[in-house]
Amino acid sequence: MPLPGIPVPPDGPEPVLQAVFWDLDGTIVDTEPYWIQAEKDLVGEYGGSWTDEDALELVGQALDYSARRLQQAGVPLPVEGIIAALTEKVAARIRAQVPWRPGARELLEELAAANVPCAMVTMSTGPLARLVAGQLPAGTFRLLVTGEMVQRGKPHPDPYELAFDQLAAEVPGLSKARCAAVEDSLPGYTSAHAAGLAAVAVPHVIDLPPDRRRIQWDTLAGRTRRDLEELVTAWKGAAR
Known part of the structure; x- marks a missing residue:
């Protein structure tokens, strides 16, 4: 979804x-704890249990994948309903405080x-993406590609291919x-790399497995x- 008001770079060399291209959760904002708590709350509402280990499995994954895992944990809602419920819980916390x-x-x-x-x-x-983008100066982002815009989410290359x-x-x-x-996550890094982009990993919630070929920063x-x-x-240079 292109956003208005972005200047085109001037002509020149x-x-x-x-x-x-930027990931959002865990990269721009520290919302992973919000998602984890939202998952725990939603599963708990239906009498199930959801551990930190369960939640960490979902970091960086597509929301439909996460929704199906929550169904397996006992949430009797359709995938779309689970996504909507989680998103609203996270959005409410972002409205109260944006965790940059x-x-x-x-x-x-x-x-x-x-x-x-x-x-x-x-x-x-x-x-949710527009909520966070709206907290930044107009023109910060040229466009947004979000989960519902692709059939296959990260770690597949489709999101980055579409954005490019x-x-x-x-x-x-x-x-x-x-x-x-x-x-920040392995699914996200894999997605960007598979799309042919120079990617840097800035791990936050989960450490990435060792890979000497990966460029990784401790922080931004x-x-x-x-x-x-x-x-x-x-x-x-490495691609040559």
Whole structure:
């Protein structure tokens, strides 16, 4: 879903970094605890139990996958009903307080000031994505791709493929070789990497399994556009 009011980058030499694709939950905002509590509350409403281990299995997964797991835990609602119930619980907490991840807003602001288009690629629903995007300055995101827009969610490449195709229609000459993706989970990182994007993992709730080929940062705090440019350059070099 393209968002209005975003300036098109000016003509000139091709930049090293043409665009950045962002995950939402756990990357821009620390909402994973909100989702975990929402899952526990919903399962508990129907007399079931839901552990932290159960919840951690769902981090980064598509919401329809999560809904089916909650059905197995005893929630007698259709998939759409479970997604709606979870989303409303999480949205209510976000309205009360937006739990920004360290460095995320600052990096988004720097990219916006430099006219680097950003897209949000999340398995959350459109209303939730728009709720968070609305807490940032107008123009921060060029478009949003949300869970209901794809048949196959993360870890499949479809969400990032769709986001790239939509952004490419807005930004002439957009190349995957000049784009970066920021993720916190293994499903998300796998999705972005499979779509052909230079991805960086910034783990939060769950540590990622060791992989010497993966570029990984401890935090976004202190990270700048230059770091993303170096990420893209390193990825292009490794791909040769």
